[in-house]
Amino acid sequence: LEDYTRAMSENELINSLLDVPDKAQKVVGDTEVSVAATELEPGDLVAVRTGMSICIDGVVEQGRAMVNQATLTGEPLAVERSAGDDVFAGTVVEDGSILVRVRANTAQTKLRSIVSLVQAADSLKSEGQSHMEDLANKIVPWNFLLAGLVALTTRSLIKTSAALMVDYSCALKLTGSVAVMTAMSDAAKMGVMVKGAKYFESFAKADTIVFDKTGTLTEAQPRLACVLTTDGWSEDEVLRLSACLEEHFPHPVARAVVNAARERGLEHRERHAAVEYIVAHGIASSIEGRRAIIGSAHFVFEDEGARLESDIKERIELQMQGLSPLYLAVDGTVVGVLGIEDPLKAGVREAIADLYALGVKHVVMLTGDSERTAERIAREAGVDEFKAELLPEDKYAYVERIKGEGRHVAMVGDGVNDSPALGLADVGLAMGGGSDIAKEVADIILTDTDLAAIVRLRRMSQGLIDRLTSSYSKVMLTNSALLALGITGMITPQTSSLLHNGSTIAYSLGNAKAYLR
DSSP states (O other), rough: OOHHHHHEEEEEHHHTTTTTOOOOEEEEEEEEEEOOOOOOOOTTEEOOOEOOOOOOSEEEEEEEEEEEEEEHHHHSSSSSTTOOOOEEEETTEEEEEEEEEEEEEEGGGHHHHHHHHHHHHHHHHHOHHHHHHHHHHHHHHHHHHHHHHHHHHOOOHHHHHHHHOOOOOHHHHHHHHHHHHHHHHHHHHTEEEEETHHHHHHHHEEEEHHHHHTTTOOSSOOEEEEEEEOOOOOHHHHHHHHHHHTTTTSHHHHHHHHHHHHHHOOOOOOOOOOEEEEETTTEEETTEEEEEEEEIIIIIISSSSSSSOHHHHHHHHHHHTTSOOOOOEEEEEEEEEEEEOOOOOTTTHHHHHHHHHHHOEEEEEESSHHHHHHHHHHHHOOSSSSESSHHHHHHHHHHHHHHHTTTOEEEEOOOGGGHHHHHHHHEEETTTTTTTHHHHHHHHEEOOOOHHHHHHHHHHHHHHHHHHHHHHHHHHHHHHHHHHHHTTTOOHHHHHHHHHHHHHHHHHHTTTSSSHH
């Protein structure tokens, strides 16, 4: 009944966290009608505009928009979606307007499939008890049997009492529970919530650690990485003009450009005319009678026909490996390129090196981001394998495959898209700044987003295993010796009782010491 109630409450929470919007704007003829999302059927046409969530899986039939797909892919930046592209429930239109042809009803969306994967993963987890407590329970009847044999063979009440004064179960359970409680307490002090003692052991045994990229290894905050110039412009001039154009728009890339200009102390006066924002492409304006544009390569070169010598363009593309480029052009000539990155968190490379030193054999990064960006982050982080452009079910399938190869897998993530893999892994760790569903599914929650906390947790987990192993050996050896001495009459029952309880307290106090100082 406890297990059933727990499973039901977890699944109810998962479902409530993943609820799609209740209403949708259904297009009927030339009009729009607000209907319940659950009433939509495959083939219906739905209108979605800036700031609205998409409530169904479908295909864009008309329009263009920038869609934030972080719930599914973990990508920090919105992606362009136009006619013929797939869109999914739970994603959000940041800019633009699209008409979406419904492909599946709300009960069959990709976001809902995450729930099914999480529930399946949860059912695969073992519920085994710790070896020490299991052994302690099994030994109790043998203690009474031993006392009976002593009584029958010796006919001595004193020797029989000595056999009953010493048992293994008390010391095994007490020393083990104290070691675990101390580990739980120490973990809480360093901002880590472990949902059960067995997850310490699972993390200590993990030989493969799988990391999500966005928000786990990276900051998930776009930042200006570099400014490249052409046509005689300086970096400051390119950045100043770019910030002047971008400051009117609140999207993350625009904030990265404006913040970089502010950090360099680049002041700019309003010199341009009205700013025109072309959804999913870029910005256009007029400065002192000259047309200025900033945006994607497609917008600048194909839509606006801007010029840039082929050899310079190749050099820029080479230097922009792993970055998202913004091209700035004035009067049809590219004058500069801004490279935007999702920066690696401080200390990530050192933390991963420490994990290798602590016995981890394989570190993998899984991401929904592009191949080039993933390659750059993996190289900077010191990860020895990465997979890019993955959806939640792809991450789940990867973890399932390597578990099938016999690896002990720890998964670290922070988003809804990581939840199935977190649930399937031998132990799942959710970063503190992550989504509620990731924290619900994970076995361990870290309030700190610094990966150094994972290194400390690994050391603590290994320390707990060492203490449990050491306690088991000490208890079995000490109490076996006391039983032998008591049964042979070499010590009195009172002495054996004193030594038994005294050693139990001493071993427990030893296990109550802090793991990390």
